[in-house]
Amino acid sequence: MNVDYIIVGLGLAGLAFVKELEKNKKTFVVFENESQNSSLVAGGMYNPVILKRFTPVWNGIEQIETALPFYAELEKQFKKKYHYKVDIYRIFKSIEEQNNWFVASDKPKLSPYMSVDLIQKKYKGIESEYGFGKLVNTGRIDSNQLIKDYRNYLLENNLLIKQEFKHNAIEQKEDGIIYESISAKKIVFCEGFGLKQNPFFNKLPMQEAKGELLTIYAPNLNVDFLVKAAVFVMPLGDNLYKVGATFNWKDKTKVPTKEGKFELVSKLDTFINVPYKIVDHLAGIRPTINDRRPIIGKHPLHTNLAVLNGLGTRGVIIAPTMANMLYNHLEFNAEITSDVSINRFAKLF
Ligand SMILES: Cc1cc2nc3c(=O)[nH]c(=O)nc-3n(C[C@H](O)[C@H](O)[C@H](O)COP(=O)(O)OP(=O)(O)OC[C@H]3O[C@@H](n4cnc5c(N)ncnc54)[C@H](O)[C@@H]3O)c2cc1C
Incomplete structure (x- = not known):
């Protein structure tokens, strides 16, 4: 099998990245082993105000403005309600x-x-x-139902492999990677707390x-x-x-x-x-990073491997914005803002 991308993990991060791929007509396959379940249990709430101190959530309003049309599109795709105004x-x-x-x-x-x-x-x-x-x-997204529906849809289309992705089986080539019988241009790891088992990215300072x-x-x-x-x-x-x-x-x-x-x-x-x-x-x-910001970008040494993680307590609103920024970076070398870039931890690699 030849694909543009392998995606590891289908929680909110993986789903948002896969939507970018579908929108841009890229080929892909997803690995999911149900080892983590943050997106399945999440409250799914969104709100741009920190309720302890009454201060704005980091980029909250902008992220909500990107997220709501994203979920509306998924409601159309599956003819189901996921977004509840509350x-x-x-x-x-x-x-x-x-x-x-x-x-x-x-x-x-x-x-x-x-x-x-x-x-x-x-x-x-x-x-x-x-x-x-x-x-x-403000409101909530039924992330549990959404993730289940999306996984079923990918399964029916032979785009989801329900298996553990084994990092040590990656063969790196100059223009891509080989994993078992799959050739891909890039891998994007959307593993949530599973990042700790990933030898390429486990140095990142996750404070789950x-x-x-x-x-x-x-x-x-x-x-x-x-x-x-x-x-x-x-x-x-x-x-x-x-x-x-x-x-x-x-x-x-x-x-x-x-x-x-x-x-x-x-x-x-x-x-x-x-x-x-x-x-x-x-x-x-x-999956929270120690500075409470998401983390996206290419591995500093293995540039066909990328990460989308650190959605912390606000995966619902952050995922669509981060997936779009990472996609544009991988495809068009567009800038990733320094506050979310993997480069802020370059010294750790
Ligand atoms: C109790 C609780 C309440 C929350 N409430 C809210 C809320 O109200 N609003 C909000 O916005 N956020 C909330 N969150 C946070 C939100 O759930 C997370 O930000 C988000 O789900 C993270 O998504 P993710 O895709 O990065 O990780 P995950 O959902 O953990 O997905 C990662 C996926 O990768 C898979 N995976 C990992 N390693 C491998 C491997 N080697 N091979 C194959 N598959 C692999 C896992 O099985 C998993 O499905 C809450 C979280 C919790 C725990």
């Missing part, structure tokens, strides 16, 4: 927080997203002594963060917006809500734990006071 209600802990919110909502960049009105209304089941700040033009989530059934909590306090409670429909997420920098497994569950329940109980039942408990590892 307002976010941030519970204030104090008068000081209310004041900080008003200052932030006055900034021109954030004002389209942060409502200036303090929400004082009481909602059954939610404790909100100091009211809420409301974010609009495990996250756990619950799904709860709460028939008395009748809200159609996301509630954010010590954890988030996101409506999924049918009285189901996703609750998350934890951050754990020590545990490197994707196994849900009783400590994770305890933490989530303890935090949830600080602001939700109606009964609920836990119906699911999931975990995954966020």
